[in-house]
Amino acid sequence: xxxxxxxxxxxxxxxxxxxxxxxxxxxxxxxxxxxxxxxxxxxxxxxxxxxxxxxxxxxxxxxxxxxxxxxxxxxxxxxxxxxxxxxxxxxxxxxxxxxxxxxxxxxxxxxxxxxxxxxxxxxxxxxxxxxxxxxxxxxxxxxxxxxxxxxxxxxxxxxxxxxxxxxxxxxxxxxxxxxxxxxxxxxxxxxxxxxxxxxxxxxxxxxxxxxxxxxxxxxxxxxxxxxxxxxxxxxxxxxxxxxxxxxxxxxxxxxxxxxxxxxxxxxxxxxxxxxxxxxxxxxxxxxxxxxxxxxxxxxxxxxxxxxxxxxxxxxxxxxxxxxxxxxxxxxxxxxxxxxxxxxxxxxxxxxxxxxxxxxxxxxxxxxxxxxxxxxxxxxxxxxxxxxxxxxxxxxxxxxxxxxxxxxxxxxxxxxxxxxxxxxxxxxxxxxxxxxxxxxxxxxxxxxxxxxxxxxxxxxxxxxxxxxxxxxxxxxxxxxxxxxxxxxxxxxxxxxxxxxxxxxxxxxxxxxxxxxxxxxxxxxxxxxxxxxxxxxxxxxxxxxxxxxxxxxxxxxxxxxxxxxxxxxxxxxxxxxxxxxxxxxxxxxxxxxxxxxxxxxxxxxxxxxxxxxxxxxxxxxxxxxxxxxxxxxxxxxxxxxxxxxxxxxxxxxxxxxxxxxxxxxxxxxxxxxxxxxxxxxxxxxxxxxxxxxxxxxxxxxxxxxxxxxxxxxxxxxxxxxxxxxxxxxxxxxxxxxxxxxxxxxxxxxxxxxxxxxxxxxxxxxxxx
Numbered sequence: 001x002x003x004x005x006x007x008x009x010x011x012x013x014x015x016x017x018x019x020x021x022x023x024x025x026x027x028x029x030x031x032x033x034x035x036x037x038x039x040x041x042x043x044x045x046x047x048x049x050x051x052x053x054x055x056x057x058x059x060x061x062x063x064x065x066x067x068x069x070x071x072x073x074x075x076x077x078x079x080x081x082x083x084x085x086x087x088x089x090x091x092x093x094x095x096x097x098x099x100x101x102x103x104x105x106x107x108x109x110x111x112x113x114x115x116x117x118x119x120x121x122x123x124x125x126x127x128x129x130x131x132x133x134x135x136x137x138x139x140x141x142x143x144x145x146x147x148x149x150x151x152x153x154x155x156x157x158x159x160x161x162x163x164x165x166x167x168x169x170x171x172x173x174x175x176x177x178x179x180x181x182x183x184x185x186x187x188x189x190x191x192x193x194x195x196x197x198x199x200x201x202x203x204x205x206x207x208x209x210x211x212x213x214x215x216x217x218x219x220x221x222x223x224x225x226x227x228x229x230x231x232x233x234x235x236x237x238x239x240x241x242x243x244x245x246x247x248x249x250x251x252x253x254x255x256x257x258x259x260x261x262x263x264x265x266x267x268x269x270x271x272x273x274x275x276x277x278x279x280x281x282x283x284x285x286x287x288x289x290x291x292x293x294x295x296x297x298x299x300x301x302x303x304x305x306x307x308x309x310x311x312x313x314x315x316x317x318x319x320x321x322x323x324x325x326x327x328x329x330x331x332x333x334x335x336x337x338x339x340x341x342x343x344x345x346x347x348x349x350x351x352x353x354x355x356x357x358x359x360x361x362x363x364x365x366x367x368x369x370x371x372x373x374x375x376x377x378x379x380x381x382x383x384x385x386x387x388x389x390x391x392x393x394x395x396x397x398x399x400x401x402x403x404x405x406x407x408x409x410x411x412x413x414x415x416x417x418x419x420x421x422x423x424x425x426x427x428x429x430x431x432x433x434x435x436x437x438x439x440x441x442x443x444x445x446x447x448x449x450x451x452x453x454x455x456x457x458x459x460x461x462x463x464x465x466x467x468x469x470x471x472x473x474x475x476x477x478x479x480x481x482x483x484x485x486x487x488x489x490x491x492x493x494x495x496x497x498x499x500x501x502x503x504x505x506x507x508x509x510x511x512x513x514x515x516x517x518x519x520x521x522x523x524x525x526x527x528x529x530x531x532x533x534x535x536x537x538x539x540x541x542x543x544x545x546x547x548x549x550x551x552x553x554x555x556x557x558x559x560x561x562x563x564x565x566x567x568x569x570x571x572x573x574x575x576x577x578x579x580x581x582x583x584x585x586x587x588x589x590x591x592x593x594x595x596x597x598x599x600x601x602x603x604x605x606x607x608x609x610x611x612x613x614x615x616x617x618x619x620x621x622x623x624x625x626x627x628x629x630x631x632x633x634x635x636x637x638x639x640x641x642x643x644x645x646x647x648x649x650x651x652x653x654x655x656x657x658x659x660x661x662x663x664x665x666x667x668x669x670x671x672x673x674x675x676x677x678x679x680x681x682x683x684x685x686x687x688x689x690x691x692x693x694x695x696x697x698x699x700x701x702x703x704x705x706x707x708x709x710x711x712x713x714x715x716x717x718x719x720x721x722x723x724x725x726x727x728x729x730x731x732x733x734x735x736x737x738x739x740x741x742x743x744x745x746x747x748x749x750x751x752x753x754x755x756x757x758x759x760x761x762x763x764x765x766x
Contacts (some may be wrong), residue, residue: 004289005060008310010336012319016330021320021335026254032325034260036266039327045085045105046318046328051116052100052338053315054344056289058121063293065350067125070137071293074100075501076286077223078314079255081105082222083186086265087219090180092145092469094160096188096223097100099139101264106144116424117347118559126354133366133503134357142505147469150501153193156491157202157220158462160187160310164218165463166470168276170364172448174527175420178548184272185466188221191238192228193239195396198458203245205459206278210247210537210594215276219560220248222280223255225287238282248278255285256317261428266466272482283497286312290599293389359642367541369504378738380599388416400594404437404580406550408598410557411475413440417447417474418561419601423450425460425513434479435515457483461490461512468508473565481516482530495570496539507568508730513559518545518731519578519637522742526608527734529742536572543571543609548579548639548745551595552663555607558600563609569647576636585640586647593640614676617646621656625719628656630674631724632758633699634686635662638747642686646754655756665695674706682725683758688749691730700726720731729755 015021023539030744032042035185056075063066074080084105087093100119109112119128122137129150132138139150151154152528162217170177177186193199203220210216224238243250249271253264261283261702272279286309290297297306322328328336357363387392389412395401396409413423423441429452442450453460454693457478464474473705478484484491491512499507536544545560547553553575563569585592598605618628632642646657660676661670677683683703687696728754732745747755 003054004297004306004310005057005523008288008313009057010314011310012313013334014040015316016319016333021316021323023594024317025256025312026260027547029254029257029260030263030375032259032327034507035263037259037262039325041333042258042322042327043106043326044143045262045316046322046333047336048084048101048105048108049315049318049528050340051104051344052078052081054098054337054340055119055123058120058344059292060289062348062352065563069125070123072097072291073289074098075288075310076099076225077255077315078220079258079261079283079285080223080262082190082258082265083188083221084109084647086262086269087184087186090145091184091186091759092147092163092179093186094156094163095139095146095149095186095220096187097139098190098223099188102141102188103141103144103146106146107141109142111748116344117351119134120348120351121354124348124351124354125356126351127357127362128309128354131503131505132501134502135363135366137252138501140506140633141328142502142528145499146761147506148501150497152495153487154189154199154202156204157187157189157199157460158490159469159494160185161202161206161209161216161218161220161459162208162463163470164216164466165214166467166472168215169219169422169448169467170472171472173419175471181759182273183310184217184219184269185223186219188223191222191224191226191233192231194222194238194241201456201458202462203248205456205463206452207245207247208454214568216278217272217276219272219279219281221604222282222408224282224284229295230293233459235306242280242282245280248280249275250280250282252284256312256314258318258321261461265368283353285314285638288313289661307657364540366503368567368569369499371504371508373566373568374509376562376566377417377419385413385416388412396597397599400591400596401550402583402594403493403547403550403553403575404435406554406597407437407575409443410554411441412444413600414475414557414561415441415449418565419562420471421473421475422467423475423477424453424463426453426455426479426592428452428477434478435577437515437575438477438578445710457487458490461487462496464510464512465490465495465508468510470507473509473561475511475561476511477515478514480528480530481514482527484514484535488535491542491570491572492539496542499568501539503566508570509564509568511557511564511571511573513573513575515577515580517578517636518573518736518746519576519688519743521578522739525738528724529736531731532693533574533689533695537666537695537698540664541570543569544574545663546574546576546636546665547663548613548636548727549574549593549595549662551598552613552661554598555605556663559606559609562606578637579640582640585643607663610664610667610672611706612663612672613670615643615646615659615661617650618656618658619652621654628658630655630657630679630682630684630759631680632657632659632684632686632752633662633673634659634687634688635665635695638688640687641748642752644749645756648749649753655760657756670702674703677703678721680724682726683726684755684759685726685730685754686752686755687728687730688747690733691728692733694730696730697727700728708734725759727755728758
């Protein structure tokens with residue numbers, strides 16, 4: 001009763017043999033020739049549908065034998081084979097997880113493809129799976145232009161919109177893109193996912209961009225089976241919701257009728273390709289075999305409802321069409337079905353013997369993999385730089401500047417050298433950003449490379465990912481750190497996972513600039529003074545940069561851009577707002593936090609990943625004989641205030657202090673850091689973020705763990721390394737208020753000095 005896979009399999013054989021086939025659900029529909037299909041093409045589509053179905057059935061059997069690890073199947077959605085036939089293999093496809101028939105059909109456009117073998121490798125999590133290497137069951141293929149998706153909530157829609165927008169932009173800029181200039185982007189998803197905020201962001205952005213007259217050649221394919229796991233979609237909700245969306249053309253197709261579906265899909269494809277406008281293609285279908293193998297459908301559907309859906313099996317509908325049109329006999333259909341079943345069983349019996357990932361090093365190997373590195377462009381000539389910088393050119397080497405201006409100069413050089421870079425975000429164009437960091441870039445490089453975005457962080461990051469997958473190197477700006485939380489899954493679930501799930505075949509290189517952290521002298525409250533980086537720190541493989549001054553910011557950004565371009569890396573570049581305009585360090589007018597612009601051709605033009613900055617006051621205290629009594633480890637604003645505290649402590653107490661500016665929150669160079677820690681008796685960690693969930697927790701744990709490991713491994717008779725005294729001065733676990741109390745819970749000079757004195761308590765008379 002409950003093994004519906006066996007029942008659906010047997011029903012197909014019995015019903016075809018007996019001629020007991022379902023009538024058309026919405027009338028007879030178009031005839032074969034009217035649909036645009038040839039007899040051979042119709043049979044070919046049916047074969048792809050059968051291939052997908054048999055893979056689903058075999059996955060259930062393998063799961064029962066503990067050989068398969070994924071049973072969310074495509075049964076009921078086999079009509080999506082039509083889309084693979086209608087659209088070109090060069091049309092990038094961001095796919096729903098029920099796209100087995102699509103993959104089978106698209107593979108036929110690439111001679112030598114092995115769709116059954118590839119799918120089965122993925123089902124059994126074999127390390128020989130050509131897309132993820134056994135890391136996940138995903139639909140993906142580099143030759144087939146299908147980036148792998150793990151999304152179940154339509155979080156892949158925003159990047160699909162970005163990819164579609166990037167096509168014309170690449171053409172305008174004459175860039176060598178991944179997609180031909182007349183391509184269309186496909187994006188499929190379920191009816192339940194259409195309600196998700198991420199999906200709504202994508203629809204709104206596509207509509208808004210099209211409203212402004214810009215090309216957005218995308219086809220949103222909603223595969224509507226009427227239910228999301230156990231929650232039914234209200235009848236006619238999808239049609240009612242999307243029929244009249246502004247600047248998105250709506251098409252509806254019967255997903256159970258191959259001929260009707262093909263006719264409508266052709267019309268949708270032609271509209272999107274020729275008009276370069278968004279399309280919403282609504283395919284009505286059914287869901288068979290429940291949501292997944294672990295879903296007890298009988299707990300929320302009656303047996304009558306389950307059997308009604310099973311009789312509306314798209315394979316039975318396709319069989320009827322083929323028989324009615326004299327394309328195949330019942331015996332031909334049964335023979336094809338059995339032939340595919342035999343092939344799948346033969347291949348599956350082979351793949352279950354293939355190796356699987358077991359070693360954690362092998363699992364991690366693809367986190368930052370990039371099998372198609374991009375070459376670094378030739379640096380521009382001096383006369384080109386002089387022309388672009390204009391009257392500012394002489395200031396580069398003559399006038400020290402604050403961080404905001406130096407980042408502006410750095411972006412100018414990057415845009416000049418890397419022709420595939422684009423800078424965008426809220427207010428970044430003519431206004432030059434809220435803090436004027438992008439001031440003048442719009443005038444220098446034009447609207448195609450420096451442009452404003454909608455007020456929607458999801459669409460900003462999604463656009464960046466989509467642009468990156470079409471050959472660009474996007475540098476999006478998020479206006480404030482707190483705003484990232486509206487869209488963090490675009491980094492967590494999409495950008496950071498792509499290389500991992502594709503073995504580096506697909507990457508989305510990007511440098512996300514974020515104005516963040518605290519100390520804004522009472523302005524903005526907690527929403528503009530977000531002092532937590534925890535949301536980024538647990539993203540494997542993502543580079544996190546936090547400069548403390550303008551010169552470092554420029555050098556670090558160059559490193560980040562090169563890592564993105566050459567190695568496909570995803571970078572989060574956090575710019576401390578409070579230090580944007582800071583010019584002085586100890587006294588007004590000292591200009592000690594103003595720096596000359598680091599020239600691109602200088603020996604120190606870049607700061608390597610993980611390399612920290614060091615300030616040492618020993619020579620100022622008493623030369624080589626002075627003991628380094630404290631090591632301060634910090635970053636960003638913490639480094640700025642530590643420098644202030646160090647000066648006062650040095651002048652009053654003569655303490656030897658070494659300060660490390662980490663610069664890179666990830667990766668951390670632990671080998672170099674531990675050499676510094678071993679050389680001192682005391683360590684003060686100054687953490688400007690909230691203590692709970694902050695980097696300070698990881699630093700303390702990392703230091704203690706390494707000392708413990710060294711103690712357990714030291715040679716008998718030798719003296720193990722002694723763990724230094726450690727203290728943390730961090731921000732309160734509290735949101736930041738407005739007004740005079742804004743910095744009350746943040747570490748500043750006074751609090752850092754108190755931390756130093758606490759470490760020295762009882763020594764030197766303190």
